[in-house]
Amino acid sequence: xxxxxxxxxxxxxxxxxxxxxxxxxxxxxxxxxxxxxxxxxxxxxxxxxxxxxxxxxxxxxxxxxxxxxxxxxxxxxxxxxxxxxxxxxxxxxxxxxxxxxxxxxxxxxxxxxxxxxxxxxxxxxxxxxxxxxxxxxxxxxxxxxxxxxxxxxxxxxxxxxxxxxxxxxxxxxxxxxxxxxxxxxxxxxxxxxxxxxxxxxxxxxxxxxxxxxxxxxxxxxxxxxxxxxxxxxxxxxxxxxxxxxxxxxxxxxxxxxxxxxxxxxxxxxxxxxxxxxxxxxxxxxxxxxxxxxxxxxxxxxxxxxxxxxxxxxxxxxxxxxxxxxxxxxxxxxxxxxxxxxxxxxxxxxxxxxxxxxxxxxxxxxxxxxxxxxxxxxxxxxxxxxxxxxxxxxxxxxxxxxxxxxxxxxxxxxxxxxxxxxxxxxxxxxxxxxxxxxxxxxxxxxxxxxxxxxxxxxxxxxxxxxxxxxxxxxxxxxxxxxxxxxxxxxxxxxxxxxxxxxxxxxxxxxxxxxxxxxxxxxxxxxxxxxxxxxxxxxxxxxxxxxxxxxxxxxxxxxxxxxxxxxxxxxxxxxxxxxxxxxxxxxxxxxxxxxxxxxxxxxxxxxxxxxxxxxxxxxxxxxxxxxxxxxxxxxxxxxxxxxxxxxxxxxxxxxxxxxxxxxxxxxxxxxxxxxxxxxxxxxxxxxxxxxxxxxxxxxxxxxxxxxxxxxxxxx
Ligand SMILES: [Zn+2]
Numbered sequence: 001x002x003x004x005x006x007x008x009x010x011x012x013x014x015x016x017x018x019x020x021x022x023x024x025x026x027x028x029x030x031x032x033x034x035x036x037x038x039x040x041x042x043x044x045x046x047x048x049x050x051x052x053x054x055x056x057x058x059x060x061x062x063x064x065x066x067x068x069x070x071x072x073x074x075x076x077x078x079x080x081x082x083x084x085x086x087x088x089x090x091x092x093x094x095x096x097x098x099x100x101x102x103x104x105x106x107x108x109x110x111x112x113x114x115x116x117x118x119x120x121x122x123x124x125x126x127x128x129x130x131x132x133x134x135x136x137x138x139x140x141x142x143x144x145x146x147x148x149x150x151x152x153x154x155x156x157x158x159x160x161x162x163x164x165x166x167x168x169x170x171x172x173x174x175x176x177x178x179x180x181x182x183x184x185x186x187x188x189x190x191x192x193x194x195x196x197x198x199x200x201x202x203x204x205x206x207x208x209x210x211x212x213x214x215x216x217x218x219x220x221x222x223x224x225x226x227x228x229x230x231x232x233x234x235x236x237x238x239x240x241x242x243x244x245x246x247x248x249x250x251x252x253x254x255x256x257x258x259x260x261x262x263x264x265x266x267x268x269x270x271x272x273x274x275x276x277x278x279x280x281x282x283x284x285x286x287x288x289x290x291x292x293x294x295x296x297x298x299x300x301x302x303x304x305x306x307x308x309x310x311x312x313x314x315x316x317x318x319x320x321x322x323x324x325x326x327x328x329x330x331x332x333x334x335x336x337x338x339x340x341x342x343x344x345x346x347x348x349x350x351x352x353x354x355x356x357x358x359x360x361x362x363x364x365x366x367x368x369x370x371x372x373x374x375x376x377x378x379x380x381x382x383x384x385x386x387x388x389x390x391x392x393x394x395x396x397x398x399x400x401x402x403x404x405x406x407x408x409x410x411x412x413x414x415x416x417x418x419x420x421x422x423x424x425x426x427x428x429x430x431x432x433x434x435x436x437x438x439x440x441x442x443x444x445x446x447x448x449x450x451x452x453x454x455x456x457x458x459x460x461x462x463x464x465x466x467x468x469x470x471x472x473x474x475x476x477x478x479x480x481x482x483x484x485x486x487x488x489x490x491x492x493x494x495x496x497x498x499x500x501x502x503x504x505x506x507x508x509x510x511x512x513x514x515x516x517x518x519x520x521x522x523x524x525x526x527x528x529x530x531x532x533x534x535x536x537x538x539x540x541x542x543x544x545x546x547x548x549x550x551x552x553x554x555x556x557x558x559x560x561x562x563x564x565x566x567x568x569x570x571x572x573x574x575x576x577x578x579x580x581x582x583x584x585x586x587x588x589x590x591x592x593x594x595x596x597x598x599x600x601x602x603x604x605x606x607x608x609x610x611x612x613x614x615x616x617x618x619x620x621x622x623x624x625x626x627x628x629x630x631x632x633x634x635x636x637x638x639x640x641x642x643x644x645x646x647x648x649x650x651x652x653x654x655x656x657x658x659x660x661x662x663x664x665x666x667x668x669x670x671x672x673x674x675x676x677x678x679x680x681x682x683x684x685x686x687x688x689x690x691x692x693x694x695x696x697x698x699x700x701x702x703x704x705x706x707x708x709x710x711x712x713x
Contacts, residue, residue, distance in 0.1 A: 341576030441474035506536030572709030
């Protein structure tokens, strides 16, 4: 039984810290200071971070010292008089940087879990130093020359699989960042990057400006349809902005979404909608259109220096999709069904509007409003009722059960006080193999929201798997923002939050089950690493979990089948809207990087491209081009926004493998293959190859179409 999240895209982020290992080489030991953040980890479980001893004051000196130590290691590798070999170059690099890895474990906690204004000052001071540090390594010519020699040797005389892969990945990373260029081109390359980084900042700041300056203030008689909680917070925001007695609708998604869903004032919906979708596109000094053209030109020029036709071809070469064509093919295979579904949704909404005697034709600012009316009419799902069956403790037990069934893991709480934590609410479990009792690692859970903790949910590691210098155990964590209950009270969470909880645990299991020799092979491939975690979400709605763990917090009764049925039916609701607004953005992201930026007018390009695609006029792109921060306020998701759907295809297709098997989601044989091919190798195996080994074929999109409620041809 599969229920898909109502929210189709979970914007989860997870952080992998650089290789953290404990056995510091002799030469760095001698020169290391007594700064607590840089020290080797001591205590039980092969040493654990001293979270009880960390301080903000220690961060800057520790980071500077660790960077210096790492650069000294890199220099000694680069200046080695011996001819370059896999051992003295690649393995030496894999071994380097351990003190820095330890400092980063603390740094990550201080920036994400227990941040303070003092820490943010230190962070700002360190940012340019860290960037210089990375450049010093990536631009070290002697180092690259040695890497290149090892790489070319390995092409002729291949090494064992994991060694070969780490050589290829290391070489590729340097090469993709311009290490192969001659001096003149390198200079231009660096200039372009500098120009780009300030354009990225400008792009982001312009959006911020338009978010802060296009606020819609409502008066008392303009609150029709809005919920009490929303009205209260709108009043407070208005007061904070010096407009006491009014109600502020800010120009951000979290504010416009509920407003457009519930406000009965159509003219105001139109105004709020237009403000939001015009961010960065107002023809003033904060307009992003010219910046986008400059960014596109510079990106094209930069990859041109390395001989690539376009940015997308450069970017996708080490992704699972490999080429822009593959990514486009997937998107275009889903697109027709998606826009066809929009037409059905629009018809349903028009019917409701007519029944209400509203005398309108559905416009973009009507979509959320009438969709909500259709949802009520068709599904009548009470989210408060669902919550009563979703207790945090029970969900945690459910995840342990699933990990036991699929991965053969056992989770046992560590003795009180045996492992230092950075906050009293953080709990730690030891992970062992159910049969052999072998120690695998520690799982840290930081469940509750608090001041200084970033929002959302994420997973991270303090120590990752590797075996080239002896097996390491894994220290992994999950972090969420549940509201802390009064003592003795159950934490009740929403269905979406329960899914996210499972999702992040999927990342943790991906860390624990890693079986890789070299730390680099733990790295993630952007269109692939969300797949494992998305897949784990599916076990929340399996019968075994439902019957044992989704029980009422007072009566202990399992969640009624009729309620589960309702959740299931509601899961594909509004999928036309969700998929189409997402895909329109992903398609423009790809197409704009494949186009010639020379005489481009971005507004015209966007309009003509969407027209050619047959974009329904009743809804906009999820992120219109002048406000597409994923793509233009940095490079993280440039020509990569498709990746969410790519990972989702794998998710649906892999879930299908379980559904088709004899034991369903708990089939032992499929579970074994899941761990062996999809989890344990991480990036030690080409993802496409790994998937094929799991499934016996490439992923197909049929299962995704089915999960989204789209017809299959
Ligand atoms: Zn994730």
